[in-house]
Amino acid sequence: PIPVLIAVIPNIIAVESAWHAMQAKLSLREQGGLTDGVRHTLRVQPGIDRIVDGLRDHRRTNLISTVLIGISFSMVLLATATKSGTVAWNLALLVAVMTGFIYTFHAQYTNLGVKQLGDRFPNLVLHAPTHHQTQLGSILGDLLSAHLDPDLELEWNNWKTKFNQSLMPGYDKKQALERLLYVLYLHNLGEVTDADVRNEFSSFMLKGKLEAILYEQDSDFNWRTLQRLIAHAKAWQPSAFNLLDRLQIDLLSGKPEISRAKWRMDVALDEMCVGGATNLFIVLNNQTFDKRNVTVEVLVPNGEPETRTHRFELAACPPPRNPLQLSSKNDEDCLDWLPRYLQKGVVLWMNIAWNRSFYGKTNIQVVLRDEEGIVLESKVLTTEVSRKTSNALRKRMLRLESARKIGEMDIPTST
Template identity: 30%
Template sequence: MDAYPGVERILNSLGERLLRERIRLFSSTFALLSIFTVWWLEAGTTLDTLLLASSSLLGALCLWNSFFLDDSVPMRSNSFPLLSLHAPTLHNSTLDRPLSDLMVAHLDPETAAAWDEWMIALTESVRRDQTPESAIEHLLRALHLNDQGLLDDERLMSEAKQVFKIRATDQLTDPLSKFNLKALRKLMAHTKAWEPGLFRLIDRLQDAAVRRGPSLTSSPWRLDLDIPPRCSQGQADLFVVLHNNTDTAVDVEIDIVTAEGEPALQNIGVETKPSRRIAREETSDLVDTLGRLLDDATVLWIGLAWPDSCRGPHPVQVTLKGERRETLSSMVVKTTLSANAQQESAAQRMSEASSSVRRLALSMAD
């Protein structure tokens, strides 16, 4: 497990939490002993005063540590106890399988190790035309649509049976299985709370396909971006979804210009494959439509950073350039940098992710 990123951070968090719990326990114990001594024993005026003063100080120390522990991110999941303590550090810029790649990037080391073992075990439990990775991606798409109310539970199980054999589908409904449907829902809720930007892009893409919006196929290139409207700590995640409607595979470059950013310019070269046309009658199958749109898309997850001194609105320009460096498309998005913790800051997202998992677990228990 030590080979997974984020282990040191979690160990430090657990060590600090343990230290504060011990301080709270010992300070409250000694404060009670001091009060007990003053109450029941004749220790003299001077000693009584010292004991009362020490009990007050110890009580304040206990209270301060209690406030700190209450404000820290709680460990709210019995199935994934370390999940709420993990923050993604290293990740690939290109998401080949957007939902599963994003989810795995947000797994704590312990869960990530169990996930890798589960993927190996699924090798013989998927249909002939599937791999464990493609089957999981298909299931996560169906789960996302089910969470939105666009897919009922019966259709969800039907989609699972299309990619998994009977043994694997039985494990998905087995309450003792570590990665059953209930657990996957929790992990999806955790991922959505961490990275709502990608899911906003997916929802816009799905809506454009269902409504046959002109933005889907009217131009040779479809470029869509998402960045948090406000961010703190000088960091933000930029998501880019690109579709190639030219009917030919093209090598393109994406220039990301971040005003006052570190770095100010990022250049990413990608190979895009042609997007398949979706007929109007085919959009009724939501799972297949979403799957084709995501399979044909080039999805980028780019980390942006600014100096701590930067404040206020900052534009980010994304320019798509062809093989001869000609401009094919360009978009500008804006985010506002703030010193205070905002809705999509790292600390807030960790807390919201933990709360989302907790709310989902309670709703399932009901």
């Protein structure tokens, strides 16, 4: 029985602890018993039902594991009490072996889910961004926020209030947050050093406030956990970060597309659309010196719906005329330009779906028109619509697990 207990008991304890901790947290929020002292009814917030269902699935998984191990162990005991070579003895061993194999595959299939129960943010991995704005104010800030579970989002809002209070006078709060996240994103990619990050932070944040904002190991939001949350959002929406990377390349290279064109439209879509649905991201900038009204039309053959139209008034956003450096002490650099450039443009996050009978390769067309309906630019994307989800979900789980490890790394020193 000891191997049986070793196999099952830790998982049961982990799941039951997570379940009761979540219920206690929801009750405390309803009573206003946490940090802000304000009552929050999280049970009706979008996404909570998915988290509850996820924990219930873990409990069902443990029940299945317990039943399989119990049957296998019982059959072994029955075989030891039965005369060897008899039909009952053979059947008991056969059932024991079969249930043992089934349990092995079951344990391997659910192993990643069990690992996630020890997460610092226990509900984060169970949450999915089912509700979000179509038009984002920024890529990193709004994407990160959209992928937080409702409880963690409350803590995020409290942290943003402290962050805003740590800024030097005159800095735009949204651009400063985007800049902070962008620098941490580049640091995680290895494109900037610890010293570069510290110098960048000191350029727009009050020195005495940095320690509490980014360097406290026990804080929910610090240098490493912010990097983890960025990587978490990237694990869900890798195509959105392709837009960010391509814009950075354009700014660094000074390509004609960014320095001379009147418009810059970039679109991104996953190569594989799982379950007949995906996310389309569009970044649009008016690079003239005057405000312009434009229309973005998205055509999705066999889609639901097949056509979507969005109209905007785009602020003027003249691009840099020369290539930028990634980081510069004396001149404007990419770290200055990119958050400002994105804020003056439009970032769209659209859910795309196909009818249930459709699968296979397909195209999506994004058309940009002016006020008179004249086509200014058009892009065609190719993707594979798949109805199978298991393989893609497992790959995402692995990406989420990699993101989690970032948050467990040591925080760089503040000096």
